[in-house]
Amino acid sequence: MPDLVFDDVSITYRTSGRNDRGEVPAVRGVSLTLPAGGTLGIAGESGSGKSTLAMSVLRLLPKSARLDGRVLIGDTDVAELSFGRLRAVRWAEASIIFQGAMHSLNPVRTVGQQIIEALELHVAEKWKTEKARKARVGELLHAVDLPAAKADAYPHELSGGQKQRIMIAMALACEPDIVVADEPTTALDVIVQKQILDMIGRLVTERGISLLMISHDLSVLASVCERIAVMRGGELVEVGESVMICTAPNHPYTQQLAAAFPEIGDPASRMNPATNRAPVDIDPETVHEYVPGEADVVMEAKDLTVTYRARGTWLRAVRGVDLTVHRGEIVALVGQSGSGKSTLARTLVGLQQPDAGSTVRFRGTDLPRRGASLRAFRHDVQMVLQDPSAALNPKLSVYESVAEGLRVQHYRGDERERVLQALTDAELTPPEKYVNAIPQELSGGQRQRVVIAGALAVGPQLLVADEPVASLDASARGEILSLLLSLRRRLGLSALVITHDLGLAWNIADTVAVMYEGEIVEYGPTEQVLLSPQHPYTRTLLSAVAAIEPRA
Template identity: 75%
Template structure:
C-alpha cells in the first residue's frame, strides 16, 4: 500500500483578463505525508489552499496552475505520469469524494450507471462481465448502507446524505488504497453527518484505506482523523495529533479555529459568536426581547397533494417576539423550510391554520401581501444562488426598494443597508459582482438586500451552512448585532445546534413536521425533554469530543 507525500509543494495560478491579479500563489512550500493506512485531516478557512493541495495528488488542477515540488503516490511522481498512467492511478489507486455531491453527480444518469462507469474504465477479473459489474454495484451500495434499488434512482430523487453515500460508493468502486474526501459532510444535518463520518471511519478501519480528509470544521476532522494539519494563506501552520490540535493547539490561528465552533453548554460562547472583533464584541442597545408577539402560528398544517398525500407540517404552534431570535432546528426533511415558506405566505396552508403578524392575519394576496413582505424578509441558504450573477451589489440591494416602490434617496438607502450588513465603505462594493466576493461577503449582500427595506423581522434559512469558521462567526455576530442595534426579530432555520447556542433566545425542535419541543435555549439544549432532541445533541460534533 503506497504512502502519499507532498514534498515542498508550491502551486500558483496565472490569472488573466481585465481584473487579473497576475500570478496568485495558492500553496506555499508545503511538506506533508499520509502514511499507508493512516488518516490525515487538513483544516483551514476558504482560500487557505487545502483543496488545491489535495487536488494536486490526482493532477486535477486547472490548466493555469503551475506545480512546484513533488507529489508522490508511493515512489511515483504524479507529475511525470502519462495520461494512460494517470488514468490507471485515478480510481484504482487513489480516488476522491468531491464536496458537492449534487453538483458532482450527473443529473441525467442513474447512480447505478455512474458507479458502473468507473468499473468499466478499470476492468478487473472481479467485474469483467456486465453481470459481475451489476453485482459489484449492489455490493457497493450495501457497503454504504443504501438499498440495491437505489441504483435505479437519479440524483434528484435522493436526499443529501444518500447522494453523499453514492459519492463514497463511487470512490470505493475500484478498491483504491487512498481516498481523498473534500468536505464530505458540508451542509448535511448533524445526524446524517454523524452517519457519514461513522461510515467513513468504519471503512478505513475494516479495509485499511489511507484517508486524506479536508474540512474547515475541526470537530468533523477530529472524529475521523488521527492527525490534523492546519493551513492558512497557502502555508502549513501547525500539524499534530488530533487531540493536541483540538484541545491544546500551539498556534493562535489554530486556537481561533477551535473557538469558532462553540461547545453547547459553554457559558463563554453563549450569545458570543467569534467574530473579527473577538468573541462576542459588545454592541450598543438592548438585547432583551419584548413581550410583544410579532409572529404567531397556531395549528398550522401543510399537506402536499400528488400521487398521495404528504403532511409536511403538522399542527405547529410557534411564536416570535419583537427583538427575539428563535432557532428552528431539525434534520433535513423535518419540515423546517416548508414551515418558513408558509409563514412568508409562499406556501398554501391547510384550512384551519392561523398565521398572524403584528396581531393581524397573514394576508393572502394583493397589495396587503406586498406590504407584509416588506415587513418580513427572507434570507435564502445559498447566497450564490440567491444573487443574480449579472447584477452588481448595488443593483441586487436596490432591487427590493424598486419592487416595493420605496421613495427617497435610493443610493443613500443602499449604502446604509451595506453598512448595516458590515460591508464598508459601501462604495467599494457598489460595482462588484457576486463572483468577485467571498462567500461571507455574498451572504452579507443578501442580508443587506433584506435590510434595505427596514424589515421588522427576517427569516433566515440555513444562513451559515456552507461557510467556514470565521465567516460563520461573522454572520452570526451580524445577526446578533442587528437584533441589539435595530431591534430586529429573526427566525433562523438550521440543523446546527451550536448556532442556536451562539445566538438564539429560544429554540424550537422540529421532527417529522411537528414541533416536539420548544423553550428557552438553555432549557432545551441543556435539559432536553424529548428523545429526538437528545439524539440531535448526541450527534452534534465538537472539538472536545475527540475520539482518536
C-alpha cells in the same frame, strides 16, 4: 499499500484577461506525509489552498496551474505519469469524494449506471462481466448502508446524505489504496453527518484505506483522522495529533478555527459567536433586548398544517405547529433535512399556502393573500436564503442587488442613501467601497452580508433566515451570527433562523423549537432545550454533534 507524500509542493495559478494578477501562489512549500493505512485531515478556510493541494494528488488541477516540488504515491511521482498510467492510478490506486454530490453526479443517469461506469473504465479481472459489475454495485451500496434498490434511482430522487453515500461508493468501487475526501459532510444535518463520518471511519478501519480528508471544521476531522494539518494562505501553520490540534493548539489561526464552532453548554460562547471583527459601537440607550413575557408578538402560528400532493398521494409536511416570535427575539428552528423546517418558513412568509383551519398572524392580523396588503407584509417580513452565491445575480453590482427590493416596493425616498444605510447596517463599511463590486469579487461572508443588506433595505421587522451560515467558512460563520445579534440590539429586529446546527442555536438564539417529521416536538428557552432536553429526538440531535474526544 503506498504512502502519499507531498514533498515541498508549491502550486501557482496563472491569471489573464480582466482579472489579470500575474501569477498567484495558492500553495507554498508544503511537505506532508500520509502513511499507508493512516488518516490525515487538512483544515483551513476557503482560499487556504487545501483543496488545491488535494486535487494535485490525481493531477486534477486546471491547465493554468503550475506545480513545483513532488507529489508521490509510493515511489511514483504523479507529475511524471503518462496519461495511460495516470488513468490507471485514478480510481484504482487513489480516488476522490467531491464536495458537492449533486453537482458531481450526472442527473440523467441512475446512480447504479454511474458506479458501473467507473468499473467499466477502470476494470479489474473480477468485474469483467455485466453480471459481476452489477453484483459489485450491490456490494458497494451495502457497504455504504444503502439498499440495493437505490441503484435504479436518479440523483434527484435521493436525499443529500444518500447522494453523499453514492459518492463514497463510487470512490470505493475499484478498491483504491488512497481516498481523498473533500468536505464530504458540508451542509448535511448533524445526524446524517454523524452517519457519514461513522461510515467513513468504519470503512477506513475495515479495509485499511489511507484517508486524506479536507474540512474547515476541526471537530469533524478529529472524529475520523489521527492527525490534522492546518493551512492558511497556502502554507502549513501547524501539524499534530488531532486531540492536540483541537484542544491545545499553538498557532493563533488554529486557535481561531477551534473557537469558531462552540461547545454547547460553554458559557463563554453563549450569545457570543467567535469573530475577529471589532464589535460595533451601540448607544446603550438604544439597545433592544428580548425579555421573555414583556415583548410584543410579531409572528404567530396556531395549528399550522401544510399538505402537498405528490405522485398521486398526499404528503403532510407540517402538522399542527404552534409557534410564536416576539419583538427582538431570535428563535432557532432546528431539525434534520426533511423535517418540514423550510416548508414552515415559506408558509410563514406567505410563499406557501397552509391547509384550511390553520392560523398565521403578523402583528395580530391574518396573513394577507394578495394586493397592497401582501406587498406591505413583504415589506415587514424578509427572507434570507441559504446560498448567497445563488441568491445574488452575478451580473448585478452590490448596489443593484440591494436596491432591487426598494424598487419592487416603490420606495419614495432617496434610494442611494437607503442602500448605503442598509450596507452600513449589514456592517459592510465604508459602503462606498462595495457598491460597484459584483458578487464574484466578494468573499462568502461578504456576499451573505449583501443578501442581508438587501433584506434590511426595506426596513423589515422580522428576518426569516434559512440556513444562513451552512455554506460559510468558520470565521465568516461567526461574523454573520454576530451581525444577527447586532441587528437585534441596534434595530430591534426579530429573527426566525432555520438551521440544523445546534451550535448556532447556542450562539445566538433566545428560544429553540425542535422539529421532527413535521411537528414541533420540543420548544422553550435555549438553555432549557439544549442542556435539559426532554424529547428523545432532541437528545438524538445533541448526541450526533461532532465533538472532540480523546482517542484510545
